[in-house]
Structure formats: structure tokens, C-alpha cells
Amino acid sequence: MPYLFCPFQPAPHADNGGCAILPSGWRHPRRRLDSSVMILGRKGNVTLTDNGVPLEIRPNRLVLLPAEHLHDGAAPIAAPASYYWLHFRLPGPPSLLSAEEVAPILSNQIVTRLRLNEAALIPMELDLGDADRIALLFRELLNEQERPSYTKWQFQLLFQNLLIRITEETINSYHPPDTLSAGSSLVYEAVGTINAQLTDPNLSVKSIAGYLNHNPDYIGRQFRSVMGMSVGNYILQQRLKLAEQLLQETHQPVQQIASQTGFASLRHFLRQFRKERGMTPSELRRRYQAMHINIR
Template identity: 30%
Template sequence: MTELATTNPADPPWLTIRRGTLAAADNGGLFVSPGYGRHPRRCIDSFEIILMREGQMTIAEDDRVFELAQHDALVLLAGRQHQGLSDYDRRTSFYWVHFRLRPKQHAIAATDQSADTNISIPQLSRPGRPERLVELFRRFLHDQEQGFASPVEADLLVTSMLAELAFHHRAEPHGAKAEALAGQVRSFIDGAFCRPDLSPGLVAAELDLNADYLGRVFKRVAGQTLGQYINARRLREARRLLQESDLTVNQVARAAGFADPGYFRRIFRRHFGAKPGDLRRLYFRVHVNVR
């Protein structure tokens, strides 16, 4: 794909991959900060996806500096020196995975080159569906610990991560005002979903807006109702707790904002296609590194 122009340091780079390409996975992990140190300086021959799970991190690649926060995704490019510019704080954690692409399968472009024959992934992005990426990472890490049935299984998971990063940036715009309002709603729900009394009406009241108007705008932008988003946010937290804590299913339900554990079990199974306990057993093995 040498016909695509490469970037200069001032351009926001995009990783462009030819359609039909399967990324070759190396290895991955979940980094959890010990409260000291920083990302090492190195230059490696593989690409790396970093998905911030919590906290903040400042990292440089050549002369570009990236300030990362929760849910930010960064693709570090092969053959370029990168290093941490700030020490880890105690809350910093992120998923990471290394992969390879053959020279004829990709190019680094200055602009989005998405077309029928290729996809483009921005080097730095904030995915619209971070839970999808987290799920892919956890599947990858669990199967890595268990042993992949085939290297192709790992390759498919990493390629799915790249597709998720690429297609997030192809959503149609809805207008700055509507997008800002939807973002305000998401921020409020993300901070209050654990309240059992949280409802679309309460969200509208807290934001001092008409409930019908708010519901219409949010559905147009987000593609789901306020009630659906509240439940999805609670379910995402429930899944995280099932995968990362020792809480019982009933305790998980209450911590995620579900007052009725029975209702939680029903909606969880309908949403994920598995019982809470079954999902916990499915993805419990994860490689964690602290250095």
C-alpha cells in the first residue's frame, strides 16, 4: 500500500490496513500500576494497542505527545521510539496487545483513507463503545492464559479490535448541540448509574430539561433510549465486577444499581446470552503485569 502518503510530525496519523488483512497477534496483558515508575523507552518492531482502563498516562512517540485518560485508545506504531513522560499514579491501568502487519498490508497516512478496499484507524481515539473493546481484550487475555486453540483465533480477536477502533470514527454527525447534550447525559449517568432510583425522568429533572425532548435527542444521537443506556451502563459495570471482583451475584447486582437481583439475572442473561455465574467462569484468567 505504498501509494498512500506518509505523515509528517505535524499530521495526526492514521494506520490504514488493506481489506482482508488479518493482523498477526503477539501477546497482550493488563497493566496495573504499582504506584511508581513510567512506561519504558523502547523501539520495537511490532504495533501495540493501548486501551486505558483507569487513571492517566502521558506517552510520547518520536516527537508526538499523547495525554491518555480513561477509555482512550492509542496505537503505537512499529519501528518508532516511544516512552512514558509521566510517572504512573496508583490508579493507572490499561490493556495492551502487540501485533504485526506485513509492509504491503498497511500504510501510515495523514488523513482517513477509509474506502471499500481498506480501513483506517486513528492513532489516538476515544472509542464510542469502550465496552466492546474491553470484552475483546478480556477474551484475548483469557484465551491466552488458557492456550489459544489456534494462532488464527488470536489474530481474529486483534483484527476485531482494530475494526472496532476504525468503525467508531465513521458514525454520522448529529450536530454539535445534540452531541454535547448526549455527552452531558452520558456523563451524568456514568456517575449515577449505581443509584437504584435512577430513571430517564430523574436524568431530565437533574439536567432541568423536558423528558420527552431529552429522550428524542438522546435516542437520535446514541441510537438507544435513556432507559436502555442506563441498563447497558449498569450491565457493563456488573460484568466488570463479575470479572474483576469476588462479590456474589447479588452483591454485584446491588453495586451496579439493580435493586432486584432476580430482575438483574433475567436482564443480564437476555443481554449477554449467559447467566452471571457462567460469564464469570468464562473470562477469569487474565495476565496482569506491574512493570
């Protein structure tokens, strides 16, 4: 079953939605849209196909119809049916991941948090554990559409919240396969090695490869495939994350924090911190302290 990978930057855009109330004998029209559609079943069953693959809309099930796919009703419905629908657009063509590509993302919590930190992941079909919560979000979107607030961003924020909640359902309902690919298992080992040796300034893909007894190029390719970034960038981001924590929670000098987080020099730490965070470590510390002053 394919999954839609939906980054939040640039942000996806919700167009419009509604609630379909359908009589017996109705059949979904054959069409190819330039927008994607999310559907939440409310009553009855509606069968259709997406590029020839059968799908079924039924109560408490979310169905995704990606843009540019050919959608067609499989047969007239036997009894009255109803569902919520929402059209939305992505900045580019839909990015669909196979079940094999999704498995290493959802089978490890560290990978899940990294890959989905700024993205949604929506399967083509999802039986919801908390359908009432998702239905409430659909109704809030429709209410905002009919009685809009002073800003159009309210509708888009509700849509992004819906994407987040659906992704939570996707994560919580996922059952990992009994066995993962050798490449995925190797990446998990690499992540564990990085986290354990993060403060070592000599940590690199070459040293990790030696520790795991694998070819550096192979580890690098597998890591990028699973994690969506290079080994070097992952090491950098984890070091900066640790540095931020030390800047906020301790009074240690910046130079000491640079050394404790694996940077070979203070100069390199300052350059990378400013490049990635848009400010110096001292500026971040001052801002954090200014927002967390306790008045006694």
C-alpha cells in the same frame, strides 16, 4: 493526528497482549519496537511521547504506538494506572495517513465503504463511544491467549474483529472538516457521475472530464489519490457488482445483463467477469441458486 491504514490482505498478525497494572511513580520505558501496540486505558492517566508527539492513555481512550517509532514516558505517573495492551505486526512498514489524507476517505460514505472494505483505520488516539464493547474484545483476546482453543486462528479472528470494531468507532466518531480540498470535491462529483452513467458503454475518464469540465489527467490523479484505484478500475468494479446483483435477483439472459451493465460486448463482459470473480456469470448464478433454494 495520524491514522494507521491496515489492509486485511495480507492479514495483520496479533502477537500477544496483557493488562498492565502500574504503581504511582512508574514511567513508560524509552524504546523502539518492531511491532505496533494498541492500548486501551482502564484506570488513571499515563503520558508518553511517540516520536516526540505527546499522547495520553486514560480511561476509555484507545492509543496506538506504531512499529519503529520511538516511544518514551513523558513523566512518572502521579497515581496508580491500568490499561490493556496488544502487540501486533503488519506484513510491511506501518502505513500512516495524515488527517488531510483521511478526510476525503471518511467524509463520503461511498468512499469510506470502498477504501475500508478490506482494511482497518485506526487513529493514534481515539476516545471511544462504546468503550465497554472494545474492552470486552480485549478481554476475549486475553482469555483466548491464556486458555487457547484447538486452533491458533481463533486468536487471530478475535484480533481482526477488534480491528473492525475500532474502525467502526473511528468512522462513527469522525467529524468532517468544514471544507474539503478541491480535488476531493472533484472526486466526489466524479463518483456521482459514474454511478449515474454506469450503464453507458462509452463512460470513461475522458467523458467524465468533459462532463465536469476538467482535465482527464488531473481527474485521474485525484481519483487514484482519494479512491485508491484508477477511474477505469472503479467503473469496472461497479459494473461487475451490478451484474452480480442482476444475476442473483433476475432470470435475464447473460447477454442482456452484459448490455445493461455497460459492457460493450458479451465477450468483454465474460472475460472481465472470469478474471475478477474466478468463475463465469452462469457459474455464479448456479451457485447462488443452489444456496438459496426454498423447499416448500
